[in-house]
Amino acid sequence: MRNDWVCAEYVRTRSDDIVDALVEHVGITVTSVAGGFVLALVLAVLARSWPRLRALILGTSTVLYTVPSLVMFSLLLSVTGLTATTVIVGLILYTLTILVRGILTGLEGVPPDVREAAVGMGYDGLRLLRKVELPLAMPAVYAALRVATVSTVAMTTIGMIVGHGGLGNLIDRGLDSNFRAEVLTASVLCVVLALVADLLLVGLQRWRTPWRRGVS
Amino acid sequence: MDALIEAFGWFGDGANWQGRDGVPTRLWEHVWVVAVSLGLACAVALPIGLWLGHVGRGGTLAINISNVGRAVPTFAVLVLLFLTPLGLSVWTTILALVAFALPPILTNTYVGMREVDPDARSAALGMGMNGLQVVRKVELPLAVPLIMTGVRLAAVQVVATATLAAFVSGPGLGRIITSGFGRQDVAQIVAGAILVAALALVVEALMEWLQRAADPVRRARQRSSSAASRRARGSAAIEVDRAIETGS
Numbered sequence: 001m002r003n004d005w006v007c008a009e010y011v012r013t014r015s016d017d018i019v020d021a022l023v024e025h026v027g028i029t030v031t032s033v034a035g036g037f038v039l040a041l042v043l044a045v046l047a048r049s050w051p052r053l054r055a056l057i058l059g060t061s062t063v064l065y066t067v068p069s070l071v072m073f074s075l076l077l078s079v080t081g082l083t084a085t086t087v088i089v090g091l092i093l094y095t096l097t098i099l100v101r102g103i104l105t106g107l108e109g110v111p112p113d114v115r116e117a118a119v120g121m122g123y124d125g126l127r128l129l130r131k132v133e134l135p136l137a138m139p140a141v142y143a144a145l146r147v148a149t150v151s152t153v154a155m156t157t158i159g160m161i162v163g164h165g166g167l168g169n170l171i172d173r174g175l176d177s178n179f180r181a182e183v184l185t186a187s188v189l190c191v192v193l194a195l196v197a198d199l200l201l202v203g204l205q206r207w208r209t210p211w212r213r214g215v216s
Numbered sequence: 217m218d219a220l221i222e223a224f225g226w227f228g229d230g231a232n233w234q235g236r237d238g239v240p241t242r243l244w245e246h247v248w249v250v251a252v253s254l255g256l257a258c259a260v261a262l263p264i265g266l267w268l269g270h271v272g273r274g275g276t277l278a279i280n281i282s283n284v285g286r287a288v289p290t291f292a293v294l295v296l297l298f299l300t301p302l303g304l305s306v307w308t309t310i311l312a313l314v315a316f317a318l319p320p321i322l323t324n325t326y327v328g329m330r331e332v333d334p335d336a337r338s339a340a341l342g343m344g345m346n347g348l349q350v351v352r353k354v355e356l357p358l359a360v361p362l363i364m365t366g367v368r369l370a371a372v373q374v375v376a377t378a379t380l381a382a383f384v385s386g387p388g389l390g391r392i393i394t395s396g397f398g399r400q401d402v403a404q405i406v407a408g409a410i411l412v413a414a415l416a417l418v419v420e421a422l423m424e425w426l427q428r429a430a431d432p433v434r435r436a437r438q439r440s441s442s443a444a445s446r447r448a449r450g451s452a453a454i455e456v457d458r459a460i461e462t463g464s
Contacts, residue, residue, distance in 0.1 A: 008446060066420045067413045068376030074393055074409035078219030078402055133335040147286065158380070161397065173381065175295045183299060187292035194287035 007181035014182075018170070022189060024084075025166025028156050029197070032088050033149050036095030043096065044103035045129065057100060065097040069158040077162055087159035094155060095148040102144020106137025139212065142205040146198055153194040165192075223410060224372035232407075237391065239411065242295065245387035246415065250374050253310050257317030257370060262363070264323045269329020269359070270351050278326035285319030290377045298384035309378065309386035316377050317370035324366025328359030357432040362425035371423050375416045 009019065032163040047054035064072075080086040110133050118132040134141070157168030165172065167186040174182030206213060226232060235240050269275040293315060297308045332355045340354040356363075382390025391410030428434065 036233070056437070063417065063420075065291070066372055066416045068378050068416060070390065070393065071409040071412045071416070074396075074405045075413070078406050084383065085243045130319050154287060157289040157291045158293070164415055168289070171289075171295050172383075178299065178440060180299050183292070183295050187289065190292060191287050198283075206439045 001053060003175070003178065003180050007185075010179075010181045011185060018185065018189070020191065021167050021170050021186065022193070023185045024164065025153070025156055025168075025193065026177060028087055028091070028159060028164065028166055029149070029152050029193075032091035032152050032156075033095055033145070033197060035088065036092040036099055036152075037145065039092065040096050040099030040103055041087050043124045044100050047104060048107055054104075055156065061093075061097040064093045070132065070161060073158060074162050082162045082164075084159070084164040086162050087156065087164050091152050091159075093153060098144050098148040098151070102140050103145075104141030105144075107133055110136045122134055132143065135209070137160075138205070138209045140143060142201060146201045149197045149201060150194045152196055153190065157190060219406045223406040226403045226407040231406075237395070239389075239392070242387075242389045242391055243411070243415070245413075246375075246378055246389045247315065249309055249387055250318070250419070252372055253313035253374050253378070254317055254367070256310070257314045257321055258312070260366060260399065261318045261321035261366075262325055263281070265325025265363075265366075266329060266351060266359075268357065269326045270347070270355060272330065275326065275330070278322055281437050282319040285316060289318055290373075291380055291383070294380055294384050294386070304385055306387060307440040308384060310379040310386075310391070311373045311450070313377050317374050320369035320373065321363075321366040323449070324362045327357065328362030328366075329355050332360065334359045336442075360431050360433075361427065364423075364430055367423050368420070368423040368427055371419050375412070375419050379412050413439070 043057050047057045067075075069090060073086055074095065076086045076090050080089060090188065114132065114136065117130070118128055123132055133156035157165050159165030160169050160172040167190045169176060170186035174186065176181070223280045235241070265278065268278050277431045290312065294308070294312045297312055298304075300308075302308045302311070336354055336358065338352060345353065378386070379390035379393070381388060382394040389408060389412045392411065393405055396402070396404030396408055398405075
């Protein structure tokens, strides 16, 4: 039996399958990164306000990052079962290491006189954060977001262990049935997806931070 | 929580500690394959990174290789390699592990070398050092913290990928997890996961210690009182030479 690496027939006849996997992959990635970002933003702001909490948050997220994804999903399995939630919770925990650090770096890079000027103009609390500090922290935040997104796209494949790995499911199935074209197609799609996500974020950054266009 | 208690029950079963599939065998396989892969990756990436950093070329490659490495799923590479003629051999695992250990080491070595204060480099050249001496006595010692960060990242990556290798019949602790999934034995899955997590944390702690121990500048600072500072820095440089020669 032929077992080519590239098979147009497979892509044509199983396009529904591939699209389903792709949709699940994108869904899991987007949910994880978005959830991770919101959580990281809260944690970063908390860490900035309380130095003791800062060490705890950074320390915990580093430890979490050390745990291999397969292990993380296996441990979560005993709590959330064979669901996409297991994968999403695990991936959110991974994004935290990168995102909390990135957001903190960005916030701490805001020049003190800018903050003072804003406070002098009557900005405080959330409004100071939203209108002055976050916009200035954007370059570092986007850098972290790009790293987190690209690695999340890749790591989503491991979700196949609980049956929710998007394109990872196809790779797993291709492995079981020794079907090269399925594995290669899913693998290539996964890398392409990561690159597209990265480009989208670059575009988003250019659009959202017009004042920096001349810089980078 | 039940799963956790069951997992401890699994640890208590003597049968799980013996034979081909026992914890000690799998742990040894895991450590062995990680050490070999990390060693090979260092042997390839360190000289290339040091050289590129020293001559200041290939920066785009050295930096982007890490970004590409992040985008490629480790699981995909393992399965793709498994479906090549390499197949069941242990080299499938080692090749994949090396491939994912290379980028962080290469990038960090390059960046570490480039971030050496140009004045220090000029001073070394002005003292009559040749290229190799500048690398050995000035650039490398100053770049050690970043280089070790790269090796540490690679170690974390390799431990994780080695676990995944179980899916392609590779060696290591991952086998305990995958066979747990095969038998739908949650206790065994969680027990295997705990073992790998513990190993990953031990490796991380070990690398952190190594990172600190290997930094000649830091060591010199710790040892030197203000009077003996110049001498201490000199001996630190000599120790780095020795470390390179012994490959430790």
